[in-house]
Amino acid sequence: MSERFDVVVIGAGASGLMCAAEAGKRGRKVLVLDHAKKPGRKILISGGGRCNFSNYDVSPSNFICQNPHFVKSALSQYTNWDFISMVSKHEIEFEEREHGQLFCVDSAKQIVQMLLDECDLNFIEFRYQVGVTDIESISAGYSLLANGSKVECESLVIATGGLSMPKLGATPFGYQVAEQFGLDIVSTTAGLVPFTLHKQDKIDFSELSGIAIPAEICAEDGTTFKEALLFTHRGLSGPSVLQVSSYWRAGQKVTINLVPEADVKELLLQSREKHPNQSLKNTLSKVLPKRLIEVLIERKQLTDKPLKQLNHKEYDQVAETLEGWQIVPNGTEGYRTAEVTLGGVDTKHLSSKNMECKAFPGLFFIGEVMDVTGWLGGYNFSWCWSSGFVAGQKA
Incomplete structure (x- = not known):
């Protein structure tokens, strides 16, 4: 029946x-x-x-x-x-x-x-x-x-x-x-999932766990989101990462503007005029968490020295590093999260x-x-x- x-x-x-x-x-x-x-x-x-x-x-x-x-x-x-x-x-x-x-x-x-x-x-x-x-x-x-x-x-x-x-x-x-x-x-x-990082990247950034910054993140297909980015003990999360994860495929890089609200080169040039002996690290800490800058210096993506010792090419390199920081995720946290x-x-x-x-x-x-x-x-x-x-x- x-x-x-x-x-x-x-x-x-x-x-x-x-x-x-x-x-x-x-x-x-x-x-x-x-x-x-x-x-x-x-x-x-x-x-x-x-x-x-x-x-x-x-x-x-x-x-x-x-x-x-x-x-x-x-x-x-x-x-x-x-x-x-x-x-x-x-x-x-x-x-x-x-x-x-x-x-x-x-x-x-x-x-x-x-x-x-x-x-x-x-x-x-x-x-x-x-x-x-x-x-x-x-x-x-x-x-x-x-x-x-x-x-x-x-x-x-x-x-x-x-x-x-x-x-x-x-x-x-x-x-x-x-x-x-x-x-x-x-x-x-x-989809809409945090990124995990490769072993060395994970080690380098794990101590930043809990730090959030405004960011603009771009997938390889050009899709871009401008929202908060969060460092976690496993990798990267936050609204901008979740959004771009739906456009990311294994093996691809993501490009991140770590300072979307500032013009890095302009900041450096203005600071040099007023405080030529100020270090790059202390200058950048006005727009980014100091610990993040220290990690980028440790990774040799930035070189810390007084602003007066930087030439114009180096100013451009600093701006490119922070406004176009690239990282290749290891994967995502998967369906679990x-x-x-x-x-x-x-x-x-x-x-x-x-x-x-x-x-x-x-x-x-x-x-x-x-x-x-x-x-x-x-x-x-x-x-x-x-x-x-x-x-x-x-x-």
Whole structure:
């Protein structure tokens, strides 16, 4: 004996909850399944427990996808302002932080509760700690086993996320479903993730652990971010590093302007006029932590001597070193600490209007499981809201 639903959503995360709520509003009988004990686990821990749920400025350029045009339709059908309106309707107090990032003033729990409140329980049923197996295409849609019990549905929505944060239960389940139906997977890697350094670099910079500086960091493809950089005991982190990590590939270097707010050569020339006997180290400590300068001197990337002993070529070299400092990361910290997964289900198989699989009507992929990755700053949640919404209009 099998149960029958209009829609089964696998995954009670951001995109899955959004999709379920929208399908339920259309009077569709929806079943939401998740292997976790409760919904929205990634929402709950995001933004330090405050959930960076969106951004005041969301555009297709904030997303990485093999087809850069794919995200346009969903983002225009359900915008950041639509979600902000929902947050306001539920009287959730939020605040803007730098770069237009929006966070709950109180708790990420409010976002999860809001999404649950949007779900009409007359139409939507939730089941947790459920293992899903044996997904099949049938004449009337799809069938699956949920903890061994047969469930049939007209529409099946895969909202199982990527591989980041395995402690929260991340699995390759969604990719396996896609491959079962013959869909291509864009190779996955960790995104929005700290860099680790090669052994000697790690030794040299480890004592700077905890020091943060403003920086402008550039990947080899020219993509540049200007935000804080943080030295850690394993390597480099901070918003600028997390951002550029999504554009970095193994073996590539990154170029970092360690003093984006200052003109190094101008600083040196002005200081020389006033304090010709001042050392280079003491001069540069006006714009950089002294310990960082000492490490660069120890590494022979800078030579400490009085300013009056530097010639113009040496002034240029100091400026080039600090404004174009280059380092080759050893790797990243991987999925363990990554905020997102790059790659995923190839969007060429999906309708950009509603996330439905072109070859299998009624099969949808939404959220992080697909090859769409947002920048740091609320963009990945924005994609979950938009992709979940448009799928919920059709599923």
